Every structure is written in structure tokens, then in C-alpha cells.
Amino acid sequence: MNTMTLWNITPWEFAALAAAALLVGFSKTAVSGANTVSLAIFAAVLPARASTGVLLPILIAGDVLAVLTYRRHAHWPTLWKLFPAVAAGVVVGTVFLVWADDAMVRTSIGAILLFMAGVTVWRRRKAESADAAEEPDSVATRAGRIKARSYGVMGGFTTMVANAGGPVMSMYLLSAGFRKLGFLGTSAFFFLIVNVSKVPFSVGLGLIDGHSLLLDAALVAFVLPGALIGKWAVDRINQRLFERLVIAATILGGLQLLLR
Secondary structure, eight states, rough: GGGGGGGGGHHHHHHHHHHHHHHHHHHHHHHHHTHHHHHHHHHHHSSSHHHHHHHHHHHHHHHHHHHHHHGGGGOOHHHHHHHHHHHHHHHHHHHHHHHOOHHHHHHHHHHHHHHHHHHHHHHHHHHHHHGSSOOOOOGGGHHHHHHHHHHHHHHHHHHHHOOOOHHHHHHHHHHTOOOOHHHHHHHHHHHHHHHHHHHHHHHTOOOOOTTHHHHHHGGGGHHHHOOOOOOOOOOTSSSSHHHHHHHHHHHHHHHHHHHH
């Protein structure tokens, strides 16, 4: 089957998906959470459930580029604390997908994103987290471990049901006091590992098949220029603007999911 005829896609729709793939690359190397816009585009052009299966390999390609770019800045103590909770969230999300319809999925995730964005803004204004140290140590405290587990479960759930875990983890990393490069390095490894682990679940649910992979093969080339643009841009964005962009992208994604 010709890639352009998959899902009855028109050339204009393919162009929209290509722009969304480019934005995935940008978000992975610059403003994490911005790919909620890509999620919206994919869900608008393709059937909502099927769109998550098409988008997942595109996200993995972006994750690989992000890891290659920021691998030296990952904070592994944070990652090890998050992974067990994320695994639990992925399992819950898989069960949820079996019976939940698209409207229920969108409403649930949109509400979670807006709530966490509000909590993060309040916490940062109260604690002036922008002055935190380069090496976060919140996971060493009991409160930090509880927070990591809570965000991990929500992140695993949202990433499984709608590939929308980016804003969730963005809010966690900001609230934990990560600076720009530590933020990007930690999130790069986090999402590469989590997204690869989601592939068997997505295949089992029928969200990834030969046809979806054909479309991915046509779109993945657009991820690289987006990643290069993101790498160029992040060197020119200061810490405070970076944090504001991440929060704004999260709010935009939450509103989009609620209002669709």
C-alpha cells in the first residue's frame, strides 16, 4: 500500500503530520512538553486511538536524538526512583485503554496536566526553585520519593494512553529543581526507555502494525531537522524563559485535550 494512501491521507494532511514530526524533534532537544501540539495534530488527522501507535515510533526517534545530544547531563538517581512507578502507570494505562473511549481519555489527561501545571507554578513562586543547585537531591528525602512515585504513576499512565507523558514529567523535573541541561538529559533517557518499553503493549493492542510503520517510515525523516533546530534554540534560551515555555506548553496541551 502506498504510504500516502494510508488512513486516506491527503497531501495536506501528510504535510501537517510532517510538521508535527518536526515539532517532536524540536521538543525533544529544546522545550519538553511542546509535543502535545504534535499529539493534537496526529489525533486530528488520524483516528484517535490509531494516532498513538503511529506517533510512538516518531517519539522514539526523537528520544534517540535527544540522548545523543544530552546524554552527559542525565541524573540517574532520579531515573531509578521513577521507573518502578512508571511501569505501574503503564500497566494501569493499558488496562484503561481496553475499555475507555477517546473522550474519557482526553478529559482525564487534560485535567491531570492542568492540575499539575497549577501546582508547579504555585510551588515555584513559593520556593523560588530557579535558584536550585545543578544536582537535584529531592529523591533522597521521604517527601521526594513520594512525589517521584506519584508523578511516575501519572507519567506512565498518560504516556501509555495518549503519548502525553511529556508534560507530566516536565512538571516533575521542574518541581524537583532541575536546571536546563539536567532537565533535558534526564528526560531524554527517561522517555527513550519508557517509550521503547511501551512498544509490546501497543502492538498487543493493535495500535502498531505494518501500515502504521509504513507511515512512520515516511515521517521519521522530519524529526532530525526539528532536533537540530531545537539544539540551536536551547543554547539561546535562558533558564527562566525555558521554564515558562515548558509550563506554557503543558497548559496548552491540557486545554487542547479538554476542549477537543
